[in-house]
Amino acid sequence: MAAYILENTSISALSVYDLLKHTSGSAFLEIREFHDIYPIAIENNNGLFTKNLSLQDFPSVSVSQIGHSLASTCTCSSSKEKLCEHQAEIICGILEEKNFRIFFDPFLRKKLFIAKAKIYGLENEADLDTYFELEYAEGKTDARPKIKEMLPIDEDTFKQYLLPQRSSVINELALQENGKKKILVIGRHRYYSHLNFSLMEAETTQAGKIKNPVNSVDAMQLIWKAEEPMHIKFYTAVNAFQNNYNEDYNSSELEALKLIVQNPMGFETYYHDRDLSETVSSKSLVPVNLENFAGRNPAGCI
Numbered sequence: 645m646a647a648y649i650l651e652n653t654s655i656s657a658l659s660v661y662d663l664l665k666h667t668s669g670s671a672f673l674e675i676r677e678f679h680d681i682y683p684i685a686i687e688n689n690n691g692l693f694t695k696n697l698s699l700q701d702f703p704s705v706s707v708s709q710i711g712h713s714l715a716s717t718c719t720c721s722s723s724k725e726k727l728c729e730h731q732a733e734i735i736c737g738i739l740e741e742k743n744f745r746i747f748f749d750p751f752l753r754k755k756l757f758i759a760k761a762k763i764y765g766l767e768n769e770a771d772l773d774t775y776f777e778l779e780y781a782e783g784k785t786d787a788r789p790k791i792k793e794m795l796p797i798d799e800d801t802f803k804q805y806l807l808p809q810r811s812s813v814i815n816e817l818a819l820q821e822n823g824k825k826k827i828l829v830i831g832r833h834r835y836y837s838h839l840n841f842s843l844m845e846a847e848t849t850q851a852g853k854i855k856n857p858v859n860s861v862d863a864m865q866l867i868w869k870a871e872e873p874m875h876i877k878f879y880t881a882v883n884a885f886q887n888n889y890n891e892d893y894n895s896s897e898l899e900a901l902k903l904i905v906q907n908p909m910g911f912e913t914y915y916h917d918r919d920l921s922e923t924v925s926s927k928s929l930v931p932v933n934l935e936n937f938a939g940r941n942p943a944g945c946i
């Protein structure tokens with residue numbers, strides 16, 4: 645099957661009238677509807693097309709942009725001194741139908757990719773072909789990300805993936821009961837090297853910063869109010885460590901440490917730095933990330 649080659653041209657540069665020079669018929673000029681044409685396979689600069697006809701078979705026509713030439717084949721039996729009527733019709737369809745043309749027209753492709761890139765915050769990237777590819781499905785062509793981990797930066801995704809996860813409203817209310825915020829404070833005993841944990845509460849500024857005074861909360865009282873098993877375990881564990889003076893930890897204490905680190909209510913956690921002040925106050929509380937303690941032997945970091 646010999647290919648007919650249109651030298652020094654491309655889909656972006658070609659017009660339907662240019663096609664007249666390469667074919668003997670002009671019936672394709674009358675066609676304004678290209679719904680019947682569909683690609684059997686399509687990718688950038690290459691497509692194999694046919695038509696959905698109820699009464700007769702339509703041959704398969706390939707169109708490829710190879711360098712500066714456009715090459716086309718057709719499975720019909722006509723001599724290929726010129727483009728056959730099928731090739732002329734299909735090439736005309738590519739010129740006119742945006743969903744096909746975009747595979748052969750880099751300018752059109754770039755326009756779609758830029759529009760898509762904005763959704764992902766990538767519009768200033770030099771080579772958008774690295775990030776996006778075309779996909780033809782059910783008569784429509786769209787750009788899809790090549791990398792499936794790419795996240796659109798719409799508001800919902802932003803909230804879901806990028807903002808810190810907020811604890812549930814109920815937890816939030818529990819934290820704010822009586823208008824004060826409960827926090828978990830990790831302290832080091834004045835004379836011993838071990839850590840202790842305590843729950844404290846304080847009013848906060850509008851920005852959420854701890855205000856003085858910072859008062860301790862009796863974890864025992866919270867155990868009675870708690871309903872969730874994880875919350876009860878947590879308060880019990882904190883209570884066990886509130887007045888802990890042991891230098892070594894037995895296995896149940898290590899278990900309790902793990903429960904505290906899990907922090908099921910998402911309390912903000914602070915370290916009481918005695919070098920800053922002997923008393924617990926907004927000045928001597930340093931925010932810490934409890935997760936840094938997780939995964940390590942709790943005794944090892946104490």
Ligand SMILES: [Zn+2]
Nearest residue numbers: 718720728730
């Ligand atoms: Zn043909």
